[in-house]
Amino acid sequence: MPAFVQRTTTTYTPALVPPALSLPAIEAGFPRQLHPYWPKLQENTRAWLLEMRLMSAPMIEAYADGLCYTDLMAGFYIGAPDEVLQAIADYSAWFFAWDDRHDRDVIHGRSAAWERLRILLHATLDSPKEHLYHQDPLVAGFADSMVRLYSFLGEGWNARFAEHSHAVIEAYDKEFHNRTSGIVPTVEEYLELRRLTFAHWIWLDLLEPSAQYELPAAVRENAAYRRAALLCQEFAAWYNDLCSLPKEMAGGELHNLGISLIHHEGMTLEESVKEVRRRVEECITGFLDAEEQVLRYAEEIDNGSVRGAELAAAVRACLFNMRNWFSSVYWFHHESGRYMVDSWDDRSTPPYVNNEAAGEK
Template identity: 75%
Template sequence: MPAFPHSTSSTAIVVAVPPALSLPVIEAEFPRRLHPYWPRLQEKTRSWLLEKRLMPADKVEEHADGLCYTDLMAGYYIGAPDEVLQAIADYSAWFFVWDDRHDRDIVHRRPVAWQRLRFRLHEALDSPRDHLHHPDPLVAGFADSMVRLYSFLGKKWNARFARHFHAVIEAYDREFRNRTSGIVPTVEAYLELRRLTFAHWIWTDLLEPSAQTELPDAVRKHPGYRRAALLSQEFAAWYNDLCSLPKEIAGDEVHNLGISLIHHEGLTLEEAVKEVRRRVEECISDFLVAEKEALCFADSLADDTVRGRELSAAMKAIVANMRNWFSTVYWFHHESGRYMVDSWDDRSTPPYVNNEAAGEK
């Protein structure tokens, strides 16, 4: 099938999914959708990366489009106003660059640089306007993203988002310590930490400005909603682990569900791949059940009030986007240059990263 039916390219690209990573149920039952703003989104995020100096100009030119960061977001937050999707896409691109800096700080043993960045991000999260002109582009770019994301909904949503992202920063610090110490977390410890390093609740929070509605706690904490949200994110995290395993073994990683299974459960590599795949497939089937429960709950919200009807419509849009996460994540992993390890000159060093000692200056 075409990798991107809506691509701006005149040539349809057919992506060959390796059998070990192929999920026929996704290809058959989770149709791929794309926000109509995507071509402009791609162009503007590329410009934003340059403007904020988050990637060197040559790497933006050579790699930005092929990394497909905007494709991922444009396939998820369907229905979002253009300015909301643009802010999310820029933030997502920043997140990937941050993840790469974190990885390089680990690889090059730069604990001082990492701790400095960690504390600056905590500060920028709480007072982004004070950090818009910070000399570290990663801090300034993050502050720019936060000012924009905080402008869409109310103070309560902003405080929740900040609380969730403070936890993500601390999870990245735990991963830093694990990796520099060679500690492979147990399966249960890894799964708990992965929900934070993958930022499960951040991407879920962003479904609300996309639907232009801040959900009340009673809706967000409903079991059907929570379970559907969690399963969509678990699928993404574990499928990412499945696809990233060669890259992370090459890079002496310790944070991957497959690696934890090998190290602590005594599985062979082949057995670990099968077990991660089993969990991924279970996420899909469990989501289909949770999705029905969440949609039934959405129907029940549509009472005789305007507010009830608005909440019902917003929740249905959000649950539909949870479903979109499955297909957009799936195809992202087979189209993005981020996972094409076999094409890299050095399997442990991604060609799109700045491998210099950024952050030590």
């Protein structure tokens, strides 16, 4: 299915996908979904970015819509209440801003600034209300996101989300030290780290407030459910690696599956691209198999009781949105200005980032 025009309409129109990145299985088998709240979502997230000081008004005007962050989330979490989707979209915009700060801190060797931010983010996770008015926009924006996300489900979900988030912060720290030390992780080291820096378990956790149901551990740990969940995330992370390889090589990045394959497996650039693509395609076929198993599992859960029916409906809703990751991620990479490196004045510096860390040049 063709992608939709950004900015002002949800009418579908073809997107240009380079042959090396084209996945006919996605275009044919994973119809693109879009939450009806999307136009308001886009407007509100622009306002939130300005309120939180995460982007300046000129930057928002020039780049925010073209980065397509709200489009990405509006394609993931179909069926979410509007206020849940808004909180997720704002958090996602924060995550991209944090990722950009991390990259700039690496590039400019700002170890002390990064360490301060790392410590503050850990503290904010544990007591977000105490950091709502912090001078660093990234800390204040994170605090605002956590207060909102913690409000939707119970303490068990909140603790799990915090645990996963602490792990992501530490993974970013690991990547920081790898990059500043010139270390390219091995393929296996990279895959383990990538599951954290891509925040696999965070995006999967957010399926639950979208479905308005906290899944019990027995469901989350079910082999078929876990496999489907992991594959949708692996697809997203590895397709991101495939699409961002030119940007990351231009910027001297060391963390990309393709780069690890070149550095440690002796592959040429062409061979590494082919191997990453192979892994991406295996995620699609693997997910389709796991999806059938999860649907059968949901039928078993739906045992005639009210609780069984509610739980089965939640499982199906989460599975449906796992499926939506494939199409939303796919089109996002061909519409977002985040990956249009050839259009930048400096291929190593995104035009929408702020090169300053909080409080220093």
